Amino acid sequence: MKKSKNKRIKALRYADKKTLTVYIILRILVILCLIRELMLGEYQNALLCILSLTLFLLPAFIEKTFKVELPTVLEINILIFIFAAEILGEINNFYGTFNNFDAILHTVTGFLSASVGFSLIYLLNNNIESFNISGIFVALVAFCFSMTIGVIWEFFEFKMDCYFNLDMQKDTYVSKINTVMLDETNSNKVVTINNIDRVILYDENNKELAKLNGYLDIGIIDTMGDLTVNFIGAFIYSVFGYLYIKNRDKNKIATKFMITKKAQM
Numbered sequence: 001m002k003k004s005k006n007k008r009i010k011a012l013r014y015a016d017k018k019t020l021t022v023y024i025i026l027r028i029l030v031i032l033c034l035i036r037e038l039m040l041g042e043y044q045n046a047l048l049c050i051l052s053l054t055l056f057l058l059p060a061f062i063e064k065t066f067k068v069e070l071p072t073v074l075e076i077n078i079l080i081f082i083f084a085a086e087i088l089g090e091i092n093n094f095y096g097t098f099n100n101f102d103a104i105l106h107t108v109t110g111f112l113s114a115s116v117g118f119s120l121i122y123l124l125n126n127n128i129e130s131f132n133i134s135g136i137f138v139a140l141v142a143f144c145f146s147m148t149i150g151v152i153w154e155f156f157e158f159k160m161d162c163y164f165n166l167d168m169q170k171d172t173y174v175s176k177i178n179t180v181m182l183d184e185t186n187s188n189k190v191v192t193i194n195n196i197d198r199v200i201l202y203d204e205n206n207k208e209l210a211k212l213n214g215y216l217d218i219g220i221i222d223t224m225g226d227l228t229v230n231f232i233g234a235f236i237y238s239v240f241g242y243l244y245i246k247n248r249d250k251n252k253i254a255t256k257f258m259i260t261k262k263a264q265m
Contacts, residue, residue: 019059019075026083027056033087045091052086063262068123073256074115081108095170102170106226109153110146110233115257117145118241123261135245139238146234147227154223161219169219177215 034049059075062068070078085105088094094101121138157168175196182191199212243251 016072016075018072019079022076022079023056026079027053030056030083030087033091037091048086048090052082055082055086058082067262069260069262071256071258071260074112074259077108077112077257081105081112102222103225103229106150107229107233110150110230110235111237112233112257113146113149113230114142114234114237114241115254116259118142118237118254119259120145123259135242138245139242142241143234143238146237147230150227150230150234154226157223158219170222171219172217172221173212173214174217174221175214 030049030052034046034053037043037045037049056079059070059078063070084094084101089101089105118138118141121133121141154169160166160168176192176194177196178190178192180188180190182193183189193215196215197213199215201209201212203209237254237257240251240254244254
């Protein structure tokens with residue numbers, strides 16, 4: 001039993017030195033963060049640290065389980081992404097501190113997801129040299145795969161907000177709204193309200209709950225912004241993938257993020 005466990009642990013080790021270095025550095029940082037959160041009594045954050053440590057094993061686990069090779073650049077990007085999203089974004093509130101932090105992560109997600117979609121087509125073919133599917137088709141599949149992942153994630157955020165009272169879909173103040181809800185004739189005419197400066201919320205007992213610096217959009221702007229940058233990331237990689245298929249000798253950026261079959265020993 002012990003021998004079997006040691007084999008599993010060994011299988012999850014990173015063979016590439018660059019990846020291993022990044023893995024060790026990030027793991028130490030997360031462990032230090034875990035200790036800090038436990039000392040502060042922030043047990044939810046401590047669980048996020050444990051989740052991050054577990055997710056760090058995911059690339060090596062995928063390689064061992066599915067017998068594939070993840071390129072060094074892709075592995076390092078995945079590790080950094082996990083650290084940025086959970087440790088920097090959630091625990092250290094980079095999402096609130098830096099306006100474009102979330103947008104950057106979603107752009108990277110779109111790019112990496114497209115690389116996975118692109119790789120799946122190659123993994124389904126026995127011989128890359130005899131790959132005859134249209135480059136446009138491959139790029140389109142990679143793009144659509146990435147956008148599907150992005151949409152599923154937004155579904156997840158929405159359901160978490162609904163059922164667990166979270167705010168994963170961040171709210172946004174807006175000074176203008178267009179709505180048919182305020183049409184007194186009930187004839188589906190759009191009513192536009194401009195220059196909204198303040199909104200006051202009351203409960204059913206006419207008790208004032210909060211004063212807002214504008215109309216509070218509850219997530220739609222955040223969601224569409226996330227999908228837009230996901231679109232950009234997916235499109236960029238899909239272009240690289242298409243160029244690689246058209247001329248593999250000159251355009252090899254796509255291969256730095258491409259999953260391939262593990263070489264038979």
